[in-house]
Amino acid sequence: MNYGLEGRVALVTGADSGMGFQTATLLLREGAKVFITDQYPDRLEAALRQLRPLGQVDGAPAGLTDAAAAEAVVRQATSAFGTPDILVNCAGITGKQGDFLEATDDDWMEALNTNLMSAVRMARAALPGMRAKGWGRIVLVASEDAVQPYADELPYCASKAGILNLAKGLSKAYAKDGILTNTVAPAFIATPMTDAMMDKRAAERGTDKQEAIESFLKEERPTLELKRRGEAEEVAAAILFLCSAQASFVNGASIRVDGGSVASIAT
Template sequence: MDLGINGRIALISGADSGMGKETARLLLEAGVRVAITDRADGTIEEARAELASLGEVIAVTGDVTKADDVTAIWREVRERWGDPDMYVNAAGVTGATGDFLDVDDGGWWETLDINLMGAVRMCREAIPAMRRRGWGRIVLFASEDAVQPYVDELPYCASKAGILSLAKGLSKAYGGDNVLVNTVSPAFIATPMTDKMMRKRAEEKGVSFDEAIASFLVEERPGMELKRRGKPEEVAAAVAFLCSERASFINGAGIRVDSGSVFTIAG
């Protein structure tokens, strides 16, 4: 299917691995020029090299928790290519976990600063040029946790609930300018973040990595009817669609890519 976005420009944060990198891959295959960004201590340059054969891709380092870095990221992309037509916010962390009473203010602020305020800072840079041109696509990564919170990761859950509210509000504020803002909500995808979670679980339970995944699905994610972790490319497919001209009447919506994990029909 032709996505109708050949020649456009996209910026993707949190794109050195996992779902962000796979989104970059699909957009490149659709003819989009893609700028990927992540912290300098990650593997952003390796990701760029891996994607380079697919089309025009550049890597820009920066930290979405730092206002100066955010400004510099956008300035570099604009100087090289012009204003991005699309912004995909895939930057995020699990953040502080554990019993609610044991998580201090620092744990809460760090999680919210990356997952929610990082998106706020990046969207402030994205929207003005999109409004002027009368065409824009913003896709923010939420999570099943936003509407189905888990008691041992409440800062993450709250940050992702904030993403849903942010996206809905932005869709109302700027949809009339043809700047369409939507979310995707993955659940338990095979990424470095969940790899780390499962290695920790395996060590704590004295089981193999695969056994840790199997027990997690049974005990913690019983609603995931396919009984496996999702693949990053399965999430990326939804993101690429929302970035496309084919999604020209979708605004303020959320797509769950969660194997049925969320039990409710609401949210």
């Protein structure tokens, strides 16, 4: 399949590992020029070393916790390869877990600032260049938790519900400018974030990591019908499609990559 991405400029956040890294990999293989960012310089440089043999790639560390950081990343990407045609926002954290009554305002703001506001800032910084080109693709990473909240992850769930609303709003506001905005909604993907969750669970239960994963699937995700963690590459494949010319009539949609975890038919 020809994805029509040869020569396109893509900006991928949260790309030093996991879904962001795999998305950058697939975009490079399709001939896109890719600029990646993440907050840890050493991890980012390690990712760049792995990606450079695949094509034209560069990157810069950024935390995306304020508007100036997001604007700087877009400027750096533009300086490296030209105005971004594609924005994929994978930056995110799990945030505070546990009893709702134990989560402080600061805990809530950390999740909202990192998961939702990083997407707001990046879209706001990237959109003017896309409008000038008359073509763009924005893909934001949501979660099953956005439509199927879990009581012990409410700050994260709320932040991801905000991603769905943000993407839908952008899809209505900028389609006339040739910019399509969509989301992917993963569930329990094998990434450093869920690795940390499972390591913590294993330690708390005095088990190994594999047993922690199996018990989590059984007890916490009984509707995840495939009974396994997803792979970052499986999410990246959906993101690649949404970035491509093949998705030219897909706008305001959310593609679930969740192994059947969301129990309802509603988005």
